[in-house]
Amino acid sequence: MxxxxxxxxxxxxxxxxxxxxxxxxxxxxxxxxxxxxxxxxxxxxxxxxxxxxxxxxxxxxxxxxxxxxxxxxxxxxADVPGVLLPVGDALEPLWPADRVVAAGEWATTTWNSPLTRSDGVALGAAFGDDGVPRAGAFDGTTGEVLWSVPLAGAEPLQVHDSGGWWIHCEVTTGGRDLLACLVPLRHVPAEPVEDDDPAVTGSVVATAAELVVLDAHTHAEVLRVEMEPAATFTLLGDLVVTARAAHDLSTTVAARDLLTGAEEWSRTTSPGTARAPRHGDPRESTPRLATLGDTLLVQHGTSVERLAADGTLVSTAPVDVGEQDLAFFYVARERLPVLQVYAPGSGSGRALVLDPDGAWVELPDSEPVRLTVDDGSEPDLLLLSGRDGPGGTGEPDGIGGSSGLVAWDVREEEIRWSLPSEPADAALVLDGTVYLSTTQGTLVALDLEDGTELWRAEPGPDEPWPGDYSPGVATDGRILLLLRDRNAAGAAQVPTATAFAIGDGRRLWSQALPDGIDWTTSAGRVLLGRGGDEGLVRQAFG
CATH class of the missing domain: 1.10.287 (Helix Hairpins)
Structure with missing residues (x-):
């Protein structure tokens, strides 16, 4: 004082x-x-x-x-991903007025595929309004574009009035900072399909592609090799691993040296392994890739394989889904492979987790909670939101869905604790505590180990919330920010950021966000303010 x-x-x-x-x-x-x-x-x-x-x-x-x-x-x-820069007695705009427009464009580009150098600078690539694919480095804390380089010539069918398509990039996580991008080239109009699916009508497809690797600091080109246009890729140590599907629905996974492009190994499956395209787009058959420690996960149409870094098969887990089901997997909490399956025309679905023996275990609820910060506390615990449980029974203590939050112990294959009738789809985990933002607009702190409630902060009478989803939640490690957007409660509702003491939930301050900003999202160490129908980034706050 x-x-x-x-x-x-x-x-x-x-x-x-x-x-x-x-x-x-x-x-x-x-x-x-x-x-x-x-x-x-x-x-x-x-x-x-x-x-x-x-x-x-x-x-x-x-x-x-x-x-x-x-x-x-x-x-x-401070080194936990997603933890913000220290916040004071209010959120302050970080970008000077003369950088806001350019910074917003690059923030939209880089944070659509959030990648960072070892020093926290954001990296990414996208097609510009002129159709030129560019990669760049962007400092979200100052709004400064550190460098921007073209990756290829202009693509006439990628010229847009506002905002271009982002390009799939990955960044190395150890040693030299490298940015690898798969650049689609020579676009042509997509062929119409029988069901005239709006997802592909009027879209374009690439007929060629190149993998371009840049030094993330100097933007010097390290590698450029031709790739299949419908391929995907990921980085595994000093390898770049690619995956593609052939016309006979066989799949090929190959690994190259990230610096030289020399092929290290290749693995091809039998015909019929990949899924047939649901809408006639061959990219729908492309296998999905993810890394799990020093191993690789490959999702084919009929199974998920786990490969060692040298390409040898570790395990195979069959995937039992319908031909028209939407099925995709990802790694939750950096170590738990989760498969989510949605039937056509159904908002609800089911979720499965891959156990250490390579078998799928069905989860009691279909929606793992999105963690904006996760320091790895209680690593065997998976938080699930019960709003769309596959069974719809409303029972929080049994398989089949619930109307609240469920903490699933992956190792024991059982519910460790639950929070009935209080669903949440946004949370963060820090120091053994989970901080939940519920769909009622309440902020709740729970002991992650056993679910004991530590404190609760209810919304005020002038803070209505529609209950369709949770307000965002962010932290700098000392305070918690509850981020309310302009939502279905009414267009007149002003987006706000409210700070609470992380130790006991005391309300510290609350402020309305500036005009033109409809919602905020945490990105790296800052909050990005977005607005308009396209969700353009208009300012960063910290």
């Missing part, structure tokens, strides 16, 4: 008052009228100033201890 600086003042005794010690009642009136002893007054002034200095020094020392504790608390979590 700020205080006015101490100033030196001289205190004198009022006429007739004792100047110190025991009063002499027999002293003559004339002696009192003579005023205070100057020497004694100077001594008192020195003692007073010295005492004030001691108090100020104590306050400074106390504040220094508190500042040191806050710095230590932040330093402990």
């Amino acid at each position: 700020a205080r006015d600086p101490m100033v030196e003042v001289e205190l004198v005794a009022a006429p007739g008052s004792p100047s110190g010690g025991t009063a002499d009642v027999a002293a003559p009136v004339a002696a009192a009228a003579a005023g205070p002893d100057p020497a004694r007054a100077r001594r008192r002034r020195r003692l007073l100033v010295a005492g004030a200095a001691t108090v100020v020094a104590g306050l400074v020392a106390t504040q220094a201890v508190l500042d040191a504790r806050e710095r230590a608390a932040y330093a402990r979590v």
Whole structure:
């Protein structure tokens, strides 16, 4: 708390008052009228100033201890992905006015595929309004575009009035910072399909592609090799692994050296392994890739394979889905492979997790909760939202769906704890605590191990929430931010950011976001303010 600086003042005794010690009642009136002893007054002034200095020094020392504790608390979590820069008593815009437009364009590009260098700078690539594919490095904390380079010539069918298509890129996670991008080229109009699916009508497809690898700091080109246009890729150590499907629905997975392009190994499956395209687009047959530690996961149409870094088969898990089902997998909490399956025309679905033995285990609810921050606490626990449980029974303590939150123990294959009738689809995990943003607009802190409620912050009477989804939640490790957007509660609702103490849920402050910003999302170490029908990035906050 700020205080006015101490100033030196001289205190004198009022006429007739004792100047110190025991009063002499027999002293003559004339002696009192003579005023205070100057020497004694100077001594008192020195003692007073010295005492004030001691108090100020104590306050400074106390504040220094508190500042040191806050710095230590932040330093402990600063390297956890998704933790924001330290936030003060309000969110402040980070980009100067003369950088907002260019910064917003690059923020939209890089954060559609959030990749960062070892120093936190965002990397990405996209087709510009002129149809030129460009890669760039962008500092989200300052709005500065550090570099931008074309990856190929202009593609006439990729010219757009506002905002181009982003390009699939990956970045190395150790050693030298490299940015690898699969650049689609020579686009032609997509062939019409029988059901006239709006997802492909009027779209374009590439007839060629190149894998381009750049030094993420100098943007010097390291590698450029031709690729199949419908292929996908990922990075595994110092390898770039690609996957594609052939016309006979066989699949080929191959690994190249990231620096030289030399092929290290290749693996081709039998015909019929890949899924037939549901809408006539051959890209729908392309296998999906993900890394799990130092191994590779490959989703074919009939199975998910796990391969070692040298290409040898570790395990195979058959996938039992209908021909028209939408099925995709990803790695949750950096170590739990999850397969989600949705039937045509159905909003609900089912989810399965791959156990250590390579078998799929069906989960009690279909929607793993999105974690904006995850420090790895309780790594065998998977949080599931029960709003769309596959069975629809509404029972939180049994397989078949619930109307609340379920904590599933992957190792024991059982529900460890649940939070009935309180679904949440946004949360963060830090220091053994899960902070939930519920669909009722409530912020709840729970012990992640056993679900014990630590504190709860209810929305105020002037903070309505429609209940369709959860407000966003973010943290800098010291406070929690609940991020309410302009949503179905009414167009007049003003987007807000409200801060709560992470230790006990005390409300610290709340502020309305500037005009033109409809919602915010955490991106790296900042919050991006977005607005309009296209969700363009208009400012960063921290």
